Amino acid sequence: MPAATVLTERGRATRDRIVAAAATLIHEHGVTGTSLDDVRAATTTSKSQLYHYFTDKSALVRAVIELQVDQVLTAQQPELGEATSMAGLRRWRDRLITLNERDARGCPLGRLASELTDSDPVARAALTAGFARWQGLLAAGLETMRSHSALDPDADPQALGLGLLAAVQGGLLLAQATGSVAPLRTAVDLALDSIQARTAPSAATGHPAGVDG
Amino acid sequence: MPAATVLTERGRATRDRIVAAAATLIHEHGVTGTSLDDVRAATTTSKSQLYHYFTDKSALVRAVIELQVDQVLTAQQPELGEATSMAGLRRWRDRLITLNERDARGCPLGRLASELTDSDPVARAALTAGFARWQGLLAAGLETMRSHSALDPDADPQALGLGLLAAVQGGLLLAQATGSVAPLRTAVDLALDSIQARTAPSAATGHPAGVDG
DNA sequence: CCCTGTGTGGACTGTCAAGTCCACTACGCC
DNA sequence: GGCGTAGTGGACTTGACAGTCCACACAGGG
Numbered sequence: 001m002p003a004a005t006v007l008t009e010r011g012r013a014t015r016d017r018i019v020a021a022a023a024t025l026i027h028e029h030g031v032t033g034t035s036l037d038d039v040r041a042a043t044t045t046s047k048s049q050l051y052h053y054f055t056d057k058s059a060l061v062r063a064v065i066e067l068q069v070d071q072v073l074t075a076q077q078p079e080l081g082e083a084t085s086m087a088g089l090r091r092w093r094d095r096l097i098t099l100n101e102r103d104a105r106g107c108p109l110g111r112l113a114s115e116l117t118d119s120d121p122v123a124r125a126a127l128t129a130g131f132a133r134w135q136g137l138l139a140a141g142l143e144t145m146r147s148h149s150a151l152d153p154d155a156d157p158q159a160l161g162l163g164l165l166a167a168v169q170g171g172l173l174l175a176q177a178t179g180s181v182a183p184l185r186t187a188v189d190l191a192l193d194s195i196q197a198r199t200a201p202s203a204a205t206g207h208p209a210g211v212d213g
Numbered sequence: 214m215p216a217a218t219v220l221t222e223r224g225r226a227t228r229d230r231i232v233a234a235a236a237t238l239i240h241e242h243g244v245t246g247t248s249l250d251d252v253r254a255a256t257t258t259s260k261s262q263l264y265h266y267f268t269d270k271s272a273l274v275r276a277v278i279e280l281q282v283d284q285v286l287t288a289q290q291p292e293l294g295e296a297t298s299m300a301g302l303r304r305w306r307d308r309l310i311t312l313n314e315r316d317a318r319g320c321p322l323g324r325l326a327s328e329l330t331d332s333d334p335v336a337r338a339a340l341t342a343g344f345a346r347w348q349g350l351l352a353a354g355l356e357t358m359r360s361h362s363a364l365d366p367d368a369d370p371q372a373l374g375l376g377l378l379a380a381v382q383g384g385l386l387l388a389q390a391t392g393s394v395a396p397l398r399t400a401v402d403l404a405l406d407s408i409q410a411r412t413a414p415s416a417a418t419g420h421p422a423g424v425d426g
Numbered sequence: 427c428c429c430t431g432t433g434t435g436g437a438c439t440g441t442c443a444a445g446t447c448c449a450c451t452a453c454g455c456c
Numbered sequence: 457g458g459c460g461t462a463g464t465g466g467a468c469t470t471g472a473c474a475g476t477c478c479a480c481a482c483a484g485g486g
Contacts (some may be wrong), residue, residue: 008453008462030328032245035443046465047445057444106327113390114319114327115243128390162387163403166396167376170383174375177326177341183379190376194407221432221483248473259435260475270474427486434481441474451464456457 003055015053017043023064023071027108031061031115061116062123068108069130073137075099083141085150086196093188096168097181106176110169135161142195152198160195167191216268228266230256236277236284240321244274244328274329275336281321282343286350288312296354298363299409306401309381310394319389323382348374355408365411373408380404 007015021042025034036050036057054060073080076099079092109130116123139161145151171187220228234255238247249263249270267273286293289312292305322343329336352374358364384400 004462006462010452011462014463028331030245030332032243033332036445037443048447048466049464051445052463105331110386111327113386114324117389118241118318119243119246124390131387131390159399160403162396162399163380166383166387166400167380167403168383169386170379170381170400173323173326173382173386174344174379176330177337177344183375186372186375187379187383190373190380190404190407193410194403197406197410217432219432223483224433227433249475250473261436261477262434264475265433429486430484432481432483435479437477437479439474439476442472444469444471446469447467449465449467451462453462454460456459 003051003059004053011053014043014045014049018045018050018053019060019063019067022060023067023108026061026064027068027105027111030111036060058120058123061112061120062126065109065112065123065126065130068112069126069133072107072109072130073134080137081141083138084144084148086192086199088141089192089195093185093192096188097185100172100175100184101181104172104175104179104181107169107172110172131165135165137161138164145199149200151195152200155195155198160198164188164191164195216264216272217266224266227256227258227262231258231263231266232273232276232280235273236280236321239274239277240281240318240324243324249273271333271336274325274333275339278322278325278336278339278343281325282339282346285320285322285343286347293350294354296351297357297361299405299412301354302405302408306398306405309401310398313385313388313397314394317385317388317392317394320382320385323385344378348378350374351377358412362413364408365413368408368411373411377401377404377408 004011004015018039022034022039025038025042029038036047039045039060040047040050050060054063076092076095079088079095083089083092109127112123113127113131116127118124135158139157142151142155142157142160146153146155146157151157167187167190168184171184174183174187175181217224217228231252235247235252238251238255242251249260252258252273253260253263263273267276289305289308292301292308296302296305322340325336326340326344329340331337348371352370355364355368355370355373359366359368359370364370380400380403381397384397387396387400388394
């Protein structure tokens with residue numbers, strides 16, 4: 001008897017409310033730092049509802065992961081989808097910084113990843129898939145650049161996308177630890193400089209290393 | 214009445230044993246995933262001993278952080294201290310990869326950082342200090358390069374060190390999530406390429422982007 | 427040889443959180 | 457208008473874990 005299979009509109013609204021609140025709480029306090037009673041209180045629901053919609057806590061966490069992946073990626077739009085030039089990449093970078101200079105909480109996905117990878121294989125797979133989507137979006141933009149001859153034909157868009165994503169994650173981790181966005185800016189700029197160094201000389205549009213755009 | 218102030222040799226041995234075992238357990242299962250009973254069992258000590266040497270669990274965690282910072286940094290020696298050229302940096306990179314290709318568990322400091330930064334300010338400070346030491350070691354090597362004119366005089370060793378550290382952290386996070394060292398390699402190579410692009414043309418020793426050294 | 431303080435053992439308590447259960451309500455369909 | 461299913465409320469059980477307490481062992485110094 002797995003949790004609620006058929007949902008009415010009302011049920012779906014309640015379920016969404018639970019996942020949204022859980023996502024916020026987990027982002028702020030982590031998975032183990034968030035109790036189901038906290039979720040219950042934040043949503044004015046009852047214990048039985050949580051177990052009506054989710055078989056157990058880990059199922060709720062997995063639903064949160066799905067939501068967070070979507071939220072994190074859409075929060076970077078439209079800049080992420082338009083990162084098809086150095087200028088576009090720098091606009092995306094600015095967007096990232098703006099998103100994180102308010103509250104340097106780190107990336108929700110990064111936090112979930114380090115908390116769950118060695119305890120919940122299903123969650124891990126969902127997070128890996130989320131990172132892959134993110135990398136894919138970056139790689140797509142870089143691939144477009146390459147097809148427009150704005151990037152060295154030898155450059156590997158997938159690898160560059162992965163490196164860029166790692167810079168973002170590492171930058172956010174250090175930003176969270178230090179309480180400042182500076183590490184994020186520095187890390188992403190370093191990676192972007194590396195990409196810029198691979199732009200076809202004629203098509204290079206950006207400014208030199210490390211300078212804000 | 215804070216925990217044990219004066220220790221005999223025997224007491225110090227016990228304390229060290231507790232911290233070492235706790236460090237291992239926490240690296241594997243996280244702070245919240247490690248109970249004091251687990252530590253007790255792993256060290257064949259008793260509850261009263263834990264509270265004899267540490268006021269509470271967070272005090273033990275802080276001792277673990279100190280140990281982990283030292284362990285993480287010394288594990289990178291001597292390569293980290295000799296990263297005073299592109300070749301030296303690449304040897305350090307190889308060392309990092311070797312250290313992590315066995316068990317892609319991520320960086321203990323990274324994990325602790327994302328787990329503790331918004332719950333224990335003291336732990337956060339200790340971790341920030343640890344990251345700062347790491348960054349400082351990298352920056353020192355880069356500074357040496359610059360003083361030898363092997364690096365662009367305009368390059369900022371501190372910023373490059375921070376970016377490199379972020380690449381390592383992000384790479385390790387993704388390595389942990391995907392279960393492969395590949396992201397670490399890609400991330401660090403991307404950052405190193407950026408540094409190489411700032412080497413003084415005459416002193417440049419390395420090979421082009423992304424190739425292993 | 428006792429006396430003091432460090433080191434050790436392990437039972438015990440209190441709290442908090444996951445998960446269960448049952449009673450009740452709301453809504454649609456026959 | 458009853459009947460079944462989705463939705464809701466909240467008390468209860470169970471277990472794990474942080475932290476406490478007291479009793480005992482082992483050392484050295486008078």
